[in-house]
Amino acid sequence: MRRADREVKDFSEIIRILDGCNTIHLALCLDNKPYSVPINFGYIVEADNKLSIYLHGAKEGRKHTMLEQNPNVSFSGIAFEKFFGSDETQRYTTHYQSIIGEGKISIINALEEKVKGLNLLMKHCGFKESHSYPQQALEAVRVLKIEVETIAGKQNGIF
Numbered sequence: 001m002r003r004a005d006r007e008v009k010d011f012s013e014i015i016r017i018l019d020g021c022n023t024i025h026l027a028l029c030l031d032n033k034p035y036s037v038p039i040n041f042g043y044i045v046e047a048d049n050k051l052s053i054y055l056h057g058a059k060e061g062r063k064h065t066m067l068e069q070n071p072n073v074s075f076s077g078i079a080f081e082k083f084f085g086s087d088e089t090q091r092y093t094t095h096y097q098s099i100i101g102e103g104k105i106s107i108i109n110a111l112e113e114k115v116k117g118l119n120l121l122m123k124h125c126g127f128k129e130s131h132s133y134p135q136q137a138l139e140a141v142r143v144l145k146i147e148v149e150t151i152a153g154k155q156n157g158i159f
Helices: 011-020 062-069 111-124 135-140
Strands: 024-030 033-039 042-046 050-057 072-086 091-108 142-156
Touching: 011 072, 011 091, 011 142, 024 062, 033 062, 042 111, 050 091, 050 111, 091 111, 111 135, 111 142
Parallel strands: none
Antiparallel strands: 024 033, 024 072, 042 050, 050 142, 072 091, 091 142
16 A cells, blocks of 8 residues: 555454445456446455455346456445645645455355345445345345455545
């Protein structure tokens, strides 16, 4: 990281920043052509700080075509951003908190884990944690899981 003084190293603080992100930007690449898409998400931290991020969407489209051929992804999110500056002093800065990570993405087909992923997404979006989903909805939606391999946090300002 170029600005080591802004790096957030504590895993629990990184997770706190992730929790403050409304969406993440999922980045995929195929045939040397990058593609990034903002997407809602949910997550879980399990033993040994193993982080998994769940996503959902339609069963088809550019994102799915790409991930089926290349499961390596990166993602980023911004939890806070505010611009500061003065035309008089010609000094400007941004206060922010952000995360960036990498991992491998897979399609979740097992019903139990699909529901788990959807519940984590609903929880992160501010709804109750446990839902029952109509079978038709479960069949129509694709749930994806990123097994996070690396994640870093960065911030500027007082938080």
